[in-house]
Amino acid sequence: MSEIGNVIKVRNSMQQDYQYELVEYEGKNFADDFKPHFTPKEMLSMGVFEGKYLNSCTEEYPSDWFEDALLSDKPNLSLNHFSIKSRQPISIWRKKGWIMIDDPRGWFEWYCRYYRGRRHKGMDQMQIKRWRGFSRHAGQIRANCEPGDIWCRPRQRQALLQWAHDPFI
Numbered sequence: 001m002s003e004i005g006n007v008i009k010v011r012n013s014m015q016q017d018y019q020y021e022l023v024e025y026e027g028k029n030f031a032d033d034f035k036p037h038f039t040p041k042e043m044l045s046m047g048v049f050e051g052k053y054l055n056s057c058t059e060e061y062p063s064d065w066f067e068d069a070l071l072s073d074k075p076n077l078s079l080n081h082f083s084i085k086s087r088q089p090i091s092i093w094r095k096k097g098w099i100m101i102d103d104p105r106g107w108f109e110w111y112c113r114y115y116r117g118r119r120h121k122g123m124d125q126m127q128i129k130r131w132r133g134f135s136r137h138a139g140q141i142r143a144n145c146e147p148g149d150i151w152c153r154p155r156q157r158q159a160l161l162q163w164a165h166d167p168f169i
Helices: 040-046 090-095 107-116 123-134 136-144 154-162
Strands: 007-012 015-021
Touching: 040 107, 040 154, 107 123, 123 136, 136 154
Parallel strands: none
Antiparallel strands: 007 015
């Protein structure tokens, strides 16, 4: 378990010589308007991002996050919980301004670091606002699917999972 005050040094395939300090306890003291349904560990074990998202980052995060994680050397749709692709290429994320220099993998990388205890002035509120806005997909599922039919709108459900929202509504 990481301790407050620890400095995490990051060296992976997308980021070199970056570091951040843990200023909160892992999984604690989130912003009042940020209540994710899943932890990063749960998301990794349930199948997100085709098993490819954090492969070069395993040394940065607690090893227990990867005990049941579904990982692959190359994207594998069958590892996604709903076995469907539900993401855009990182080139689109960059074009839309969704990638910040400190988190080059996007929202989920930000969330993993936030969950661990990093706080990032400016970026935290922007990412939390994006997370809240993503809940609109849950409204579309409620409006268009029969209760209990978890295979209705699987792309939106996979996306909800990848944003730490409950896809099983």
